Amino acid sequence: MSIRWESSIHRELEMVEEEIRRSVVSQQELLTEISMHVISSGGKRIRPGVVILAFRAVGGSDASKVIGLAAAFELIHSATLIHDDINDGGKMRRGKESAFRKFGVQRALVAGDFLFVKGFQLGGPQNPRVVDYLADACTRLAESEILQGRHLRDPGISIEDYLKIIEGKTARAIEAGAKAGAFIGGGTSEQVESLGGYALNLGMAFQVTDDILDIIGSEATLGKPKGMDFLDGTPTLPLILAMNDGVDRRRISTLFRKKKKTSAEVREALRLLARSDAVESARTLARDFSEKAIQRLEPVAASPYKDSLKTLAKAVVERDS
């Protein structure tokens, strides 16, 4: 990401990295190795960043209260990445081989479970309310995986169902992190709700942008091939828009429905999608979510942390990776 949103919490994010590294140490070095393979592959750390910024934005002062919590959200995120790659057959992740390709399905599955547990171990003892935030987000994640599975290669999926999927897949966990951070930071219920609303919209903006990058992003910057969503049959917003009323809607739907797609077919679909209005429409929606996120910050007092949250909301839609 080009805009540096994280500078105001640089030190806290370093502490989160240390906490994460400490927590994945295991008697079975292979578990540590698989964990670190995923964790150290240059994720954007948006989840722990939002936890800390929300904590700071409501006046939370003792950083030691929030580091474990921020690490918990990143660990659980890493767990879901490993399991998602197993489920999607995703071969590349952030420019590296995905965990199951490098270490095998069995070991990757266990490493994912291990990271889930470590996440709950770090986040759990803080407060019963925090456990509920974490667990609700994880429940929504599992539910959205099932919903997404039901709409695999489905050209008839509605935008409503799509939004429900990405809400559960991405936005709810970021919302939970913001709420937990603000709550632990001593925020009022209004502040907790505001920061939650910010983060929910941030997550939606982030995921829609992810969908766009799968179509028009640069493979070198993304660290993975383009068109993976289309190949896997995962519905994305530009695709749904193009299948609804683009000029090439029939051809795109036909290609999307196919169980086995050749790489020529994927390239053709990406070409048709890129030249449609769908990418631009999706980008408009992503920017709407980003603006809504910023609006939700109104009840939060001005601070460098609030500025960082705003910068982040802009950065997630303007990023190229």
Added chain:
Amino acid sequence: MSIRWESSIHRELEMVEEEIRRSVVSQQELLTEISMHVISSGGKRIRPGVVILAFRAVGGSDASKVIGLAAAFELIHSATLIHDDINDGGKMRRGKESAFRKFGVQRALVAGDFLFVKGFQLGGPQNPRVVDYLADACTRLAESEILQGRHLRDPGISIEDYLKIIEGKTARAIEAGAKAGAFIGGGTSEQVESLGGYALNLGMAFQVTDDILDIIGSEATLGKPKGMDFLDGTPTLPLILAMNDGVDRRRISTLFRKKKKTSAEVREALRLLARSDAVESARTLARDFSEKAIQRLEPVAASPYKDSLKTLAKAVVERDS
């Protein structure tokens, strides 16, 4: 199991069933269906039973404090069964198709994650110490899966490594449940340790007996084919003993090492194992663990719950399924 160990806590176990059923309700009915497929398939409920008995044995009186905790241990156990079956390719489980065979790997994997989360959601808010018990047990579980993977089809595995595997795979989670139950029930540290020691030995006795049943059990009673451990290359105690000094040790080792085993080869191995002394030696060890478990109960005052714990320790080694 023929001996009824659970009669003293019949009502509590019914409440646990209700709690479990309530907690797996999801907007995505498929998640509930997969969860219930595993949960309602007649498990022995040893884990929640031990949690409740430990709670009662130290004088815990308000059952509502322990029901969620007991359910948490069963939910996490169910999660690991689903993931284990994916990893082992286990086709049958308690006389039913395993979850991944019936619902597919992707959905089963997600359902396992869902059950993990529900377990932590129920067990987490009780007390930070309980989260640690739960998480430590889950960590040991993941570690023992990796250790077991390293000794797949390994005729040279030591008894020490085997004991380490089953300790992590089975015994530590039962120990954690007993400690958590005793702790929440207001037990002294001595009582918590005693009941933990009981449960650790109970778990070892249980797992060694499981190993024996895979060789000489009745398929109708087990609800799955015999010889699955041998076929999968999972080291079991009778097998290790037979490979160490039985008369047929060379032939058994050769068969065990094979990556693809025919069903004739599995039958041959079971025949050789059944006629060796190894099964009897393993049974002796299982009974030793069972006796050690009962000895550890000494500091616990006499009560119907203590009696149930004793009965359970005897039942796990004398069971035929």
